Amino acid sequence: MRFPGNKASLPDVFADDNRIGSKPMAQKPAPPPILALRWLGVGAVPAALALAFLWAGGCFSPGRVTQNRLMGELHNAGSYGHGFRRAHAKGVCVSGWFDASGDASHLSRAAVFHEQHVPVIGRFALAVGQPYASDNAATVRSMALRFMPPDAPEWRTGMNDPPVLPLRDAHDVSDFFTAQQSDPATGKPDPARVKAFGATHPWLRSAADVNAHRFISSGFADDTFHSLDSFVLSAADGTTTAVRWTMIPTQPVTPSDAKAGDREYLFRELISDIHTHALHWHLMMTVAGPHDAINDPSQIWAQDDQTLDAGTLTLNSIESEDGGPCTGITFDPLVLPPGIQPSDDPILQVRSAAYMRSFSLRAGENRSSSAVTPTLIQTPESKKS
Amino acid sequence: MNGMATFPLLSRVLHWLMAVMILAMLFIGLFMASSVGPDYHRLVALHRPLGIAILMLAILRVANRLRSSVPTLPEDLPRLLRRIATTSHILLYGLMIVLPFVGWGMLSAGGFPIPLWGQSLLLPPILPHNPALWSWLRSAHTILAFALFGLVLAHIGAALFHGLIRRDGVLRSMCAKEAPSPDLQEQKPV
Numbered sequence: 001m002r003f004p005g006n007k008a009s010l011p012d013v014f015a016d017d018n019r020i021g022s023k024p025m026a027q028k029p030a031p032p033p034i035l036a037l038r039w040l041g042v043g044a045v046p047a048a049l050a051l052a053f054l055w056a057g058g059c060f061s062p063g064r065v066t067q068n069r070l071m072g073e074l075h076n077a078g079s080y081g082h083g084f085r086r087a088h089a090k091g092v093c094v095s096g097w098f099d100a101s102g103d104a105s106h107l108s109r110a111a112v113f114h115e116q117h118v119p120v121i122g123r124f125a126l127a128v129g130q131p132y133a134s135d136n137a138a139t140v141r142s143m144a145l146r147f148m149p150p151d152a153p154e155w156r157t158g159m160n161d162p163p164v165l166p167l168r169d170a171h172d173v174s175d176f177f178t179a180q181q182s183d184p185a186t187g188k189p190d191p192a193r194v195k196a197f198g199a200t201h202p203w204l205r206s207a208a209d210v211n212a213h214r215f216i217s218s219g220f221a222d223d224t225f226h227s228l229d230s231f232v233l234s235a236a237d238g239t240t241t242a243v244r245w246t247m248i249p250t251q252p253v254t255p256s257d258a259k260a261g262d263r264e265y266l267f268r269e270l271i272s273d274i275h276t277h278a279l280h281w282h283l284m285m286t287v288a289g290p291h292d293a294i295n296d297p298s299q300i301w302a303q304d305d306q307t308l309d310a311g312t313l314t315l316n317s318i319e320s321e322d323g324g325p326c327t328g329i330t331f332d333p334l335v336l337p338p339g340i341q342p343s344d345d346p347i348l349q350v351r352s353a354a355y356m357r358s359f360s361l362r363a364g365e366n367r368s369s370s371a372v373t374p375t376l377i378q379t380p381e382s383k384k385s
Numbered sequence: 386m387n388g389m390a391t392f393p394l395l396s397r398v399l400h401w402l403m404a405v406m407i408l409a410m411l412f413i414g415l416f417m418a419s420s421v422g423p424d425y426h427r428l429v430a431l432h433r434p435l436g437i438a439i440l441m442l443a444i445l446r447v448a449n450r451l452r453s454s455v456p457t458l459p460e461d462l463p464r465l466l467r468r469i470a471t472t473s474h475i476l477l478y479g480l481m482i483v484l485p486f487v488g489w490g491m492l493s494a495g496g497f498p499i500p501l502w503g504q505s506l507l508l509p510p511i512l513p514h515n516p517a518l519w520s521w522l523r524s525a526h527t528i529l530a531f532a533l534f535g536l537v538l539a540h541i542g543a544a545l546f547h548g549l550i551r552r553d554g555v556l557r558s559m560c561a562k563e564a565p566s567p568d569l570q571e572q573k574p575v
Contacts (some may be wrong), residue, residue, distance in 0.1 A: 004445045006447065025570060035550075037552065038550055039547040039549075041545060041549050042542055042545040042546050042550060043542070045541050045542075045545060046541050047516060047537060049408075049537075049541070050538060052412070053411070053412065053415060056412045056416040056419070057413045057415045057416075057419050058419040058420065058482040064419070064420060064422070065421050065422070066419045066420060067418065067419065067421060068419065070523075071419065076503060106450075129462070153498055153500075153504060153505070153507060156500055172423050173421075216501075327516075328496055328514060328515075328516040329495075329496045329497075330495075330497075332497075334426055335497070335498060336504060337394070338504040338505045342426060343421075346422075346423050349421055349422065349423060349424075349426050350421045351419075351426040352425065352426060352429075353417075353425050354419040354421060359495065359516070359519070359520075360519065360520050360523040360524070361520070362497075362520075363495075363516035363517055363519050363520035364517065364520030364521065364524070365443070377416055
């Protein structure tokens with residue numbers, strides 16, 4: 001019988017042991033059965049670590065929601081890729097500044113709530129996977145912002161226009177993306193799958209209903225954007241306050257007339273609006289009441305919660321994503337300055353992890369030009385010249 | 386051979402401390418890169434200071450290695466194994482230093498703020514903002530981490546081979562105190 005560790009089957013490495021064995025101080029070679037056990041010992045520790053490593057990578061956890069899984073699901077749901085964001089792929093860069101009112105300064109020590117004229121870079125986008133999709137009034141719109149106080153850590157946030165997020169945790173997100181999978185026949189999500197998602201996720205029904213009946217404004221400039229997730233503000237004295245926030249436009253709000261204009265009509269309007277005059281939003285902080293769910297963005301908060309006007313956002317400049325300042329960054333909602341902390345809301349972690357993976361994928365790809373081109377953004381004056 | 390010299394105390398402390406840290410780091414890194422669960426952010430926040438601590442300890446360790454006495458490998462170790470041992474140790478040291486720099490550099494190139502501890506203490510960027518470079522370094526970070534893990538496994542396997550099969554004192558030299566052997570006096574740590 002030959003053991004795996006039998007001398008005869010081993011390379012010359014082991015033959016050295018014979019030489020040791022011939023020396024007076026060294027031990028005699030172990031008999032084959034014990035030798036085999038020793039070889040087992042040599043292999044067992046690395047093998048156990050390798051197995052543990054595979055576990056850490058999710059190889060034994062088919063149910064785990066991973067970054068790769070989310071990216072794959074987005075791809076199957078029609079996300080375009082090719083250098084574009086995996087979600088909210090059609091967008092435009094904006095910039096301006098934020099002036100704190102001081103009204104939220106007692107809740108948070110974040111510089112943005114205390115300072116004037118904090119530079120801001122932002123991005124307006126449609127929640128589509130296709131960067132060349134036609135603008136549609138019913139598509140979810142987003143406003144993402146990066147606040148850059150000169151002497152303090154920056155703050156990034158991504159907000160959507162529906163009032164609540166009909167997703168509670170990573171599994172909801174994964175199930176939702178799967179339900180959005182494109183039907184090869186129609187190129188659109190299979191209505192039966194979408195319906196099945198609603199049926200198997202009854203806890204999301206009230207949020208989905210609220211969003212389905214939401215007011216839809218005429219465009220980006222008169223839209224209201226919501227943080228969706230909850231955060232915790234921390235004051236200089238250490239007190240903490242759970243909040244959500246909302247960007248409320250000072251521009252007059254008109255309902256969407258549901259006209260399906262040209263493919264870029266929403267972005268054209270935004271370009272024309274910003275070129276006409278700077279756009280303003282109030283950053284309204286909603287303080288969580290005693291019954292509000294902090295860790296579940298699919299729960300609507302009470303209507304009588306206290307609100308505070310934290311300051312005014314001014315956006316006075318717009319650029320194409322091609323070369324614009326919002327393209328080479330993520331609006332990771334967990335890039336937070338001292339004074340704003342994450343809540344236990346699990347969606348925050350999903351967004352942070354997924355945005356990072358999306359960014360590493362798209363930044364390594366060749367990208368064609370955006371639908372909202374620099375030419376589209378030229379001011380009337382520059383067009384004339 | 387069981388009278389072989391052992392590593393000086395500082396070398397042994399650094400070795401075992403970093404062994405725990407590097408293994409923890411590899412597991413944290415892989416887990417957080419393949420999970421969007423509720424521990425994701427906490428693990429990312431731990432990964433950065435742990436990486437910087439490993440970087441600083443690795444630099445200290447290389448300096449210590451260059452100026453301290455190192456037990457010589459058994460004379461009867463075949464030349465090929467000797468060469469593999471030397472090369473793998475150089476690669477291990479190299480990756481301990483390169484991996485944290487690649488991590489730091491990729492976040493710099495990605496335009497991310499790099500909090501070291503809490504939200505106030507930030508590391509400065511060490512590379513210019515360049516998304517293509519970020520993407521490249523992000524992939525390199527993964528590949529190098531897998532390479533380091535492979536080397537660590539080989540290192541453990543080799544140590545056990547010395548300890549269980551050859552029983553030549555090499556494993557003991559990193560585990561035990563100096564053997565009270567008169568012919569080893571000159572190799573005592575300084």
